[in-house]
Amino acid sequence: MTIPSPDNTSVSVGQGRVYLVGAGPGDPELLTLRAVRIMAKADVVVYDHLVSDGVLAFLPPKAERIYAGKRRNEHTLRQEQINALLVKLAQQGKQVVRLKGGDPFIFGRGGEELQELAKAGVAFEVVPGITAASGVSNYAGIPLTHRDYAQTCLFVTGHLKETKDFVSADLDWLALTRPRQTVVIYMGLSGLSDICRQLIAHGAQPDFPIAIVQDGTTATQKVLVGTLTDLPERVKTSGFTSPCLIIVGEVVNLHRELAWYVPAS
Amino acid sequence: MTIPSPDNTSVSVGQGRVYLVGAGPGDPELLTLRAVRIMAKADVVVYDHLVSDGVLAFLPPKAERIYAGKRRNEHTLRQEQINALLVKLAQQGKQVVRLKGGDPFIFGRGGEELQELAKAGVAFEVVPGITAASGVSNYAGIPLTHRDYAQTCLFVTGHLKETKDFVSADLDWLALTRPRQTVVIYMGLSGLSDICRQLIAHGAQPDFPIAIVQDGTTATQKVLVGTLTDLPERVKTSGFTSPCLIIVGEVVNLHRELAWYVPAS
Numbered sequence: 221m222t223i224p225s226p227d228n229t230s231v232s233v234g235q236g237r238v239y240l241v242g243a244g245p246g247d248p249e250l251l252t253l254r255a256v257r258i259m260a261k262a263d264v265v266v267y268d269h270l271v272s273d274g275v276l277a278f279l280p281p282k283a284e285r286i287y288a289g290k291r292r293n294e295h296t297l298r299q300e301q302i303n304a305l306l307v308k309l310a311q312q313g314k315q316v317v318r319l320k321g322g323d324p325f326i327f328g329r330g331g332e333e334l335q336e337l338a339k340a341g342v343a344f345e346v347v348p349g350i351t352a353a354s355g356v357s358n359y360a361g362i363p364l365t366h367r368d369y370a371q372t373c374l375f376v377t378g379h380l381k382e383t384k385d386f387v388s389a390d391l392d393w394l395a396l397t398r399p400r401q402t403v404v405i406y407m408g409l410s411g412l413s414d415i416c417r418q419l420i421a422h423g424a425q426p427d428f429p430i431a432i433v434q435d436g437t438t439a440t441q442k443v444l445v446g447t448l449t450d451l452p453e454r455v456k457t458s459g460f461t462s463p464c465l466i467i468v469g470e471v472v473n474l475h476r477e478l479a480w481y482v483p484a485s
Numbered sequence: 486m487t488i489p490s491p492d493n494t495s496v497s498v499g500q501g502r503v504y505l506v507g508a509g510p511g512d513p514e515l516l517t518l519r520a521v522r523i524m525a526k527a528d529v530v531v532y533d534h535l536v537s538d539g540v541l542a543f544l545p546p547k548a549e550r551i552y553a554g555k556r557r558n559e560h561t562l563r564q565e566q567i568n569a570l571l572v573k574l575a576q577q578g579k580q581v582v583r584l585k586g587g588d589p590f591i592f593g594r595g596g597e598e599l600q601e602l603a604k605a606g607v608a609f610e611v612v613p614g615i616t617a618a619s620g621v622s623n624y625a626g627i628p629l630t631h632r633d634y635a636q637t638c639l640f641v642t643g644h645l646k647e648t649k650d651f652v653s654a655d656l657d658w659l660a661l662t663r664p665r666q667t668v669v670i671y672m673g674l675s676g677l678s679d680i681c682r683q684l685i686a687h688g689a690q691p692d693f694p695i696a697i698v699q700d701g702t703t704a705t706q707k708v709l710v711g712t713l714t715d716l717p718e719r720v721k722t723s724g725f726t727s728p729c730l731i732i733v734g735e736v737v738n739l740h741r742e743l744a745w746y747v748p749a750s
Contacts (some may be wrong), residue, residue: 242623249519250613252509254520323619325626326638331628331736333745345745348515348615348623354588358507358613363589363596365642372641372657373591374666377630392637395663401639471596478599480610 236310238337240330242323243348247359247437248274250350258347263314264306270321272438272462279317299329305334310342315349315440323351327377351375353404356436356465357453360443361478369470370402377406391415393422402469409464413452420448428474434464439484445475501575505642507588507614508532512624512702513539515615523612527582529574531567535570535586537703544582562637564594568601572586575607588616592642592671616640618669621701625708626743634735635667642671656680657686667734674729678717684733685713694737699729704749710740 239258244250251259256278259265263283267276276285286305289296297305309316324330324346337344353375366374376391396403397419408415412432420426427447434442434456446454448468472479504523509515516524521543524530529549541550551570554561562570574581589611602609618640622629626656629638640711641656661668662684673680677697685691692712697720699707711719713733 242619244517247519247612249522250517252515252517252615253521254514257514272512273496322515323615323623325622326619326629329632331631331739331743332633334626334628335739338742343745346623346626347622348510350517350588350613350615351619352592354616354619355613356588358588358611360601361611363599364591365593365640366596367594372639372660374637374639374660375630376637384489390636392663392665395637395639395660398657398660400657409727450570474596474600475602478596480608 236313236342238306238316238318238342238344239347240308240318240321240324240334240344241317241347242351243271243275243330244350245322245352245355245433245437246272248272250437251275251278252347252349255347255349258345259317259319260373261315262317264309265319266302266309267319268321270318275319277280282294283317285289289395299332303325303333306333306337307340307419310337311340314459321350321352323349326351326353326375333344352406352436352465353465356433357404357467358427359437359441359481360431360433360467360475361480362431362467362475363471363478364402364404364467366471366474369400371400373402373404374398375404377408386440391418393418396468397422397424402467402471405466405468407463408466409455409462412466413453414451415466416448424448428468429470431467431472431475432460432464433467434460436465441481443479445472445474492644501578501581501607503571503575503581503583503609504612505583505589505599506589506612507593507616508536508584508586509615509634510587510617510620510702511537511700512620513537513542515620515702516543517612517614520612520614521671523610524582526580526586528579530582530583530584533586536584540584542586548582564597568598571598571602572605572607575602576605579657585614586617588614591618591640616727617671617701617730621698622669622732623700624706624746625696625698625732625740626745627696627732627740628736628743629667629669629732631736631739635665637666637680639666639668640671641668642673646693656683658683658727660690661733662687667732667736670731670733672728673719673731674725674727677720677731680731681713681717689713693733694735696732696737697725697729698732698742699725701730702746703735706746706748708740710737
């Protein structure tokens, strides 16, 4: 297969550059053609915890691989160290691929890394990836918008700057309980009970639909659908582990009708 | 290049199936590997206005092409006709690719089409695509979230069921003016003046940052950054045309620092 190569993304020979690449939600087949083309040219890759082996398989064997971590409560490299590393590698004249799960500009801290590159005068490009909300909802059969149920969708994370654990006080509960919208909560497993309690306290119906998806788009995907009242307990007995995505909204009810993806057993 | 093929998406020979495929925001290189693999097997494709020729080039020459329209104010096929067509083609035993701009589950009416397929007992799969908010923000150098400015992002469209023109009364202005979020408005060009006026009326600062992007991720991409007060007039004199994406939030200020994509002149 020939992958088209737009002029504007050609690599300047002998000049270092950082490619901030979104690796998508898990399934390696959800990589974009552009991500695959750029990964094939990498001298070195700096990758996060959420990037799978199946994705890394698209790198050339000779490419140096640096694990940057970002697992919950275990930041192998601090953000400042990652920023400095990217600048150093590019200044050595290398083609640097900075590989992130999902999309670099949605909860990926991509903007912060680019600001440091810009300050240092390092050339960069950005490759969008399928964000978890999009990939996971598609594989779980839960449309994020639907003219009958949700006109808007809101993406939220409980993890703020330097916050390791879920802090519910940081969430804008009034925004999360607006009508006719779907709310997607990234990295919310540890705060699930608190999230459900707060949503009800701020006006949501106790039987409002909510779904949780573990390992979305992969062979180990698990989906559980329930209500704000019963889901937290059922998640505990079902043994869900991070990373999980939480979807709150009437569209969750479409899962039983529209689920099509059957993970390998 | 070898594209991995998960077992669960193998085509059942002699049995019709509909693949609801997200074509991404414009740049054909933002197609996923899975989209390209499935398009290569298509007997027939039913595609929308926003799907570019560069994307259609990945179809086999023998594949029948049916244009479903959906240009603003010009629905070549009504949604009900599209639904019925997909069912009919699948029942003829064909491998049907239903190709949509962006992501099928974010303002794509994908859920509605799948509901009709499910009712008719037609097998289907869904392939997520890069949604416009993600692709366009990446190519415009505007991160949708940033720990210093926006903890959440909200995707909105002004177009509701059977509504051809922008109707501001349908938008939840209180949700759109929450703090520390980025708002992305799909298909909002015709309502831009009204949007800016309403945001200010509901508490946004008159000099709050807003950007508009036409033809995002393509060779004709145009970006204009301004304020809620001055952007509507400047857009008129700059000759912007649909499709456009509007981004409202403090992250817009990062565009001048982080813009890297230079469209062909």
